[in-house]
Amino acid sequence: MELYFAPNTISIAVAIVMEELELTFEARRIDFSTGEQTSADYARINPKGRVPALVTEDGIVTETGAILEYANAISPSSKLVPDDAFQAAKMREVMYYLASTMHVNHAHKLRGHRWANERTSFEDMRAKVPETMATSCAYVEDNLLQEPYVLGQEMSLADPYLYLICTWLEGDGVDISNYRKLSRFKSLMDERPSVRKLKSAGML
Ligand SMILES: N[C@@H](CCC(=O)N[C@@H](CS)C(=O)NCC(=O)O)C(=O)O
CATH class of the missing domain: 3.40.30.10 (Glutaredoxin)
Known part of the structure; x- marks a missing residue:
């Protein structure tokens, strides 16, 4: 592949x-x-x-x-999709939220031309990113993130997805230390051998 x-x-x-x-x-x-x-x-x-x-x-x-x-x-x-139907649905709830909302919030920083033509519109969209990303962080923190992983003890597909978006937060003007659970989650994922390997390969 x-x-x-x-x-x-x-x-x-x-x-x-x-x-x-x-x-x-x-x-x-x-x-x-x-x-x-x-x-x-x-x-x-x-x-x-x-x-x-x-x-x-x-x-x-x-x-x-x-x-x-x-x-x-x-x-x-x-192993990264739960057998239990409800838990699998909760995993997808997180993934759809990340795809449809949080990733799209982030894209307004550099990709304003997708939604508007005027430069002033791009600037306005870019300026809104710290606020929309912070709102998403608070939503994830308060409603989606069990600990230590998204669904609790077991890692699932939602974890690398959320982790990657967490790596964007600093550049998006959001201080992850304002979110206790998200900070711990990012630190945990930072140490996974998969993540370390991709960092050494210059992919992350
Ligand atoms: N809905 C797509 C979005 C993919 C996407 O927007 N990827 C970005 C990088 S994070 C990209 O390729 N951007 C290139 C561009 O906009 O020119 C997915 O989840 O795979």
């Missing part, structure tokens, strides 16, 4: 999960500094011009949550 990624992006949540599940993959870096994600070559992999994309023997999968579920399903252990 080939994972198309860019450092520090949501694609690294996929890389963490692949490492946790001991799935082998080739990491293919897309260079955002040259706009490679919008190139004709990459459009053949992901016409949306985004990372991650996973090339499998059956075809290409995009969208972080879908790739995470696929990785878990093909892994021998399938």
